[in-house]
Amino acid sequence: MALISEQFPVVFQSLNIGFLQTLKLFFVTLLGALPLGLIISFGSMTKFKPVQWLTRFIVWVVRGTPLMIQLLIIYYFPGLVMHNTIWGGGEDGRFIAACVAFIFNYACYFSEIYRGGIQSIPVGQDEAGLVLGMTKSQIFFKVKLLQMIKRIVPPISNEIITLVKDTSLARIIALQELIWAGQAFLKGSHGISGAIWPLFFTAVYYLAFTGILTVLLGRLEKKLEYFR
């Protein structure tokens, strides 16, 4: 145990750097996927059939294959086919590729949650707005949006919590996130090798971060309880 306490400061610093990369991936994914999901949900609800079919096909493929495979394909495929990776080299290139894969994957999941939320609002809300002379966009933004948000907060919270842990999949393309940083001490890093406890210790970061998110999302849910 004395050994761990000696190793701890070095490990802690290294894990923090990895966790920073994890956080970056997490927030960039949310920032991209939340609005992109809304656009995809409109695509899957449009009355224009070709767009609807194409959108639903894409959503099926993205939700039907492992995110890990998507990461590998998006990162390596351009390089293998065009013999010139479009992502650029090094950690920055890996980060961009990971963001693209995560945003696309999560947008597809979000889109289905949005679709469920929008379609669950009774048609009477639209009709009440229409007979009061509102435009379709007024009805969406002034009447339906908040009702939709209220309905989708619980399922979206679920996805957000899952996303925290899914960021670890970016390890597969060697993105230097938290798991990568923990695993490095097995093979040897900063003069420490053969230590598996840093990898186990990464769980504490995930747990703490999801804990904070659970509290924040719970507050949002509570805030929206003023109406039914």
Add this chain to the structure above:
Amino acid sequence: MAVLKVENIEKSFENTLVLKDISFELPEGQALAIIGSSGSGKTTLLRCLNFLETPDRGRIIVKDEVIFEADDPSTQLEKDVRRKRLHFGLVFQNFNLFPQYTALQNVMLAQQLLAKERDDYKTNRRQIEKEIEEKSIALLEKMNLGDRAGHYPHQLSGGQQQRVAIARALALEPDILCFDEPTSALDPELTGEVLKVIRELAEEHMTMIIVTHEMAFARDVADNIIFMDEGIIAEQGPAKEIIDNPQTERLKAFLSV
């Protein structure tokens, strides 16, 4: 003078004809009740008047303006429909209040959105907003809901919600206020308070079309009654005659149920 003329309206869904050659006139200041069994086309007729359905045939004329003519696409332009809808108000069976807004906000919302389109909105903004609020409070008070202005729909009884919905419709000052079975979703003890305010509106000579299953109420409050059966107007006339002295076998059977 007839404020509303409906001429030869027809409407079918899939291949079922639900409205067949419907024609009637509604003089200003009168209340018209539409009765008939479920599926007779009453609600579809109201929805056609409010542009929630598009008739396949016929004309709708409000104050001598042809607001809808099935054969003339220029009367059906999307951009005009919004303005034309405002000739009518519609009170729904299920109220359809906006749950995230208080009673007062429900009454004000559409007025505020329409006010933003006024040319003088930017310069007189405060004055306009104040007038809307005062008018809305007055309407809620008229509905005996003065003390409920700050309540959200889920905090109100069904009867109170429906009265908020009536205030919301009245706020836009429609030429014709339509009610689609306004008490059908209410417990019997709450029906009375809603019928009372509709009766008061009739006494003030608000022009109204009321689809209802309350026969005694229709007889009392309406000037005329239309009895619909399988998509046609089977019988129409002064309210008391229709109820007290039905001519057709269908109406006799309907009233004796």
